[in-house]
Amino acid sequence: MTNVAVIGAQWGDEGKGKVVDWLAERADVVVRFQGGHNAGHTLQVANETYKLSLLPSGVVRGTLSIIGNGVVVDPWALLEEIERVRGQGIPVSPDMLRLAENATLILPFYGRVDRLREQRRGKGAIGTTGRGIGVAYEDKAGRRAIRVADLYDDATLRDKVGHLLEHHNALLRGWGAEEIAPEELIAKLKEIRGPLTPYVDCVWERLDGLRRSGRRILFEGAQGILLDVDHGTYPFVTSSNTVAAAAAVGSGMGPGAVGYVLGIAKAYTTRVGGGPFPTELQDEVGARLAERGREFGTVTGRPRRCGWFDAAAVRQAVQLSGMDGIALTKLDVLDGIETLEVCTGYRIGDRMLTRLPASQADQAALEPVYERLEGWSESTAGATGWAQLPATAVKYVRRVEELIGCPVAMLSTGPDREDTIAMYDPFAD
Ligand code: IMP
Numbered sequence: 001m002t003n004v005a006v007i008g009a010q011w012g013d014e015g016k017g018k019v020v021d022w023l024a025e026r027a028d029v030v031v032r033f034q035g036g037h038n039a040g041h042t043l044q045v046a047n048e049t050y051k052l053s054l055l056p057s058g059v060v061r062g063t064l065s066i067i068g069n070g071v072v073v074d075p076w077a078l079l080e081e082i083e084r085v086r087g088q089g090i091p092v093s094p095d096m097l098r099l100a101e102n103a104t105l106i107l108p109f110y111g112r113v114d115r116l117r118e119q120r121r122g123k124g125a126i127g128t129t130g131r132g133i134g135v136a137y138e139d140k141a142g143r144r145a146i147r148v149a150d151l152y153d154d155a156t157l158r159d160k161v162g163h164l165l166e167h168h169n170a171l172l173r174g175w176g177a178e179e180i181a182p183e184e185l186i187a188k189l190k191e192i193r194g195p196l197t198p199y200v201d202c203v204w205e206r207l208d209g210l211r212r213s214g215r216r217i218l219f220e221g222a223q224g225i226l227l228d229v230d231h232g233t234y235p236f237v238t239s240s241n242t243v244a245a246a247a248a249v250g251s252g253m254g255p256g257a258v259g260y261v262l263g264i265a266k267a268y269t270t271r272v273g274g275g276p277f278p279t280e281l282q283d284e285v286g287a288r289l290a291e292r293g294r295e296f297g298t299v300t301g302r303p304r305r306c307g308w309f310d311a312a313a314v315r316q317a318v319q320l321s322g323m324d325g326i327a328l329t330k331l332d333v334l335d336g337i338e339t340l341e342v343c344t345g346y347r348i349g350d351r352m353l354t355r356l357p358a359s360q361a362d363q364a365a366l367e368p369v370y371e372r373l374e375g376w377s378e379s380t381a382g383a384t385g386w387a388q389l390p391a392t393a394v395k396y397v398r399r400v401e402e403l404i405g406c407p408v409a410m411l412s413t414g415p416d417r418e419d420t421i422a423m424y425d426p427f428a429d
Contacts, residue, residue, distance in 0.1 A: 002259035003217040004426045005247045006327075008224025009263035009317035011233075011271040013297070013304060015329035015412055016264045017041030020057040020220045022410075022417050023262075026427040027218035029210055030058025030065050031203075033250025034240040035222030036072040036106060036136065037081075038129040040298025044415045048088060051298055054078050056220050059085060059092055066203050067099045070240065070250020072136035073148065074106035075192045094198035100252075101149040101200050108188060109180050110135040113168065116177060126236055127273025129299050137229075137239035139164065148200055151193040161186050204252025211257065216427055219247035219258060225317040226356075233356065233363055236275025244321035260426040262409060263323035265314050267331045267396075270304040272297045276356075276363040279307035279343045293333040308370070310343040311403035316355050318406040325409030325424055328397060332381040332413045340396060341370040344403060373399060383413040385421060 004023060008014045021043045024030050037053040043060050044050075054077060056065035067073060078099075082092045110132025117134075118125045128134060139145040144164045150156050161182050169179040210217060221242060226232045228242040240246065244261045248254060268289050271277045280286065286306045289295065295304035317323070334340060346353040346366040357363055376390040383389055389397075401408050411421040 002426060003211070003219065003257055004260045004262055005219035005221060005244045005258045006262050006264060007221040007244050007317075007321050007323070008227075008242065009265040009314050009321075009323065009326065010224045010269055010310075011226045011277075012223040013040075013270055013272065013295075014224060014264040014266050015327075016221065017043045017052065017057050018329070018412060018415065018417060019262070019264055019327045019410065020218065021045065021060060022420060022422075023218055023427060024058045024061045024063045026216065026425070027058065027063055028215035029207070030056040030063050030218045030220055031068050031207065031247070031251050032056045032066070032220050032222065033068040033070045033247045034242060035238065036131065036133050037074050037077045038131050038133045038238065038299060039222035041222075042298055042415075045417065050085065050088060050090075052085070053081060053299060055081055055085060055092070055097070058218070058220075059097065060090055062091075062096060065097050066207065066251070067097075067103060068203055068251035069100040069102045070246060071100070072104045072106050072133055072140070072240075073099065074131070075196050076108070077106075079192075079195055097199050098201040098203050098206060099148060099196070099199040100203040101147070103148050104136050104140040104145045105148060106132045106136045107146065107185065109168070109185075112177075113171070116175060120175070125274055127275070131299070134239040142167070146189070148196070151189055151196070157186060157189060161189070207251055207253055211253065217257070219251065221247070225320055226313060228320075231320050233275050234358075235360070236273065244323070260325070261321050261323045262426055263314070263317060263321060263326045263406065264329060265309075265317075265326055265404075266293075266329050267309060267334055267400075268293070269307045269310050269313075270295050272300070272302050272304050276366065277305055277307060278313075278346055278366040278368040279310045280305050281307045285337065288337070289333060293330055308341045308343055308368070309400065310368070311400060312343055312345050312354060313356055315404045318404050323406050325426065326401075326404065326406050327410035327412060328400065328408050329412035331393065331397070331411055332379065332383075334375065334393075334396070335379050335381065336377055337375040340373045340375045342373060342399065342403065343368040344371050345369045371399075381414050382416075382419045383411075383421060384418065
């Protein structure tokens with residue numbers, strides 16, 4: 001049985017929510033394994049739009065949904081999201097939503113620390129979502145984080161909060177910012193444990209059982225490979241590993257757990273926040289992509305930076321995650337653009353590069369090298385078969401496949417799940 005991981009192949013916002021939703025119908029379980037409520041997955045199902053941040057996209061279909069240990073969990077945000085989705089008629093019950101007992105918690109003051117850090121970075125600000133994601137991963141690596149299971153032992157909780165605040169209050173004091181009172185934090189954490197209890201589980205064991213009984217597991221990545229803390233455009237990255245290999249670590253499964261890696265890439269490129277973006281367009285084409293693609297962040301509402309498809313960067317993502325297929329999304333946004341450009345590599349002065357360099361200085365100096373392709377004037381919106389696509393659109397997709405070294409397994413031509421051309425179903429036996 002093949003388990004599938006869905007991974008963003010750019011800087012996030014590639015349209016993973018829709019693809020996961022499409023696959024979730026065939027999966028027995030959907031697992032989130034990294035990130036937190038910095039993610040924003042939009043699903044459009046039968047005239048209803050669902051905006052998910054922390055909940056795995058499987059909840060909308062009633063598929064068993066698991067929040068793995070690699071996710072950083074703001075329990076208040078989680079409970080709020082459960083209520084919001086319930087308000088839209090989706091019965092999110094503890095039977096269908098399980099939360100790893102060893103997941104790291106995002107504490108109420110993490111957002112404040114995140115934003116203070118950003119202020120202090122000034123011009124070098126990363127442009128985080130301000131949700132305390134990085135702070136949670138730092139505390140996890142620093143071995144002082146509060147994890148879900150810690151909520152259930154008063155002595156441990158008290159001890160750990162004391163240790164954690166020793167670190168954070170020293171920092172806040174240094175910045176001249178208000179310190180955190182331990183009693184207040186402990187009281188808040190005690191309040192949340194009751195409502196959280198029904199969802200808490202040993203998810204690695206449950207997943208092992210599901211795998212052994214041949215259940216189909218869908219791993220739902222958040223953000224994108226170019227935001228990976230090791231492999232992305234560091235330091236302008238998120239604080240988790242977003243590559244496919246993280247699916248195993250972040251859920252407690254072996255490296256063989258993922259059989260098929262499906263990368264998701266937009267037919268152009270977007271990025272939210274700061275950092276290098278070689279194909280960024282600050283002209284009317286960029287504005288047109290933003291407008292037609294409705295490129296505003298799901299979580300923060302910030303306008304997304306837009307640019308041409310960067311085949312060199314996606315090729316790198318394909319290699320870094322061993323991608324077996326790509327779902328190319330938002331092809332219809334390119335409708336009506338006379339000439340399209342695709343980045344095939346970069347130049348720094350006389351130096352030619354076929355990949356994104358690791359050095360921050362080099363990344364900032366990159367000039368894209370473009371190949372020009374003929375566009376199409378017809379509409380591809382809502383196309384459900386290759387035959388409905390203009391010849392130049394087919395050529396564009398075929399050229400993209402060649403350049404990134406990976407077959408296009410799926411094409412998305414609109415927000416509805418029906419607006420899809422599926423060439424390959426990774427869950428098909
Ligand atoms: P953080 O994850 O909030 O720490 O933000 C770090 C970087 O990742 C910033 O550039 C954010 O804009 C970006 N980022 C985080 N989550 C997402 C996402 O879901 N989509 C796109 N960008 C994201």
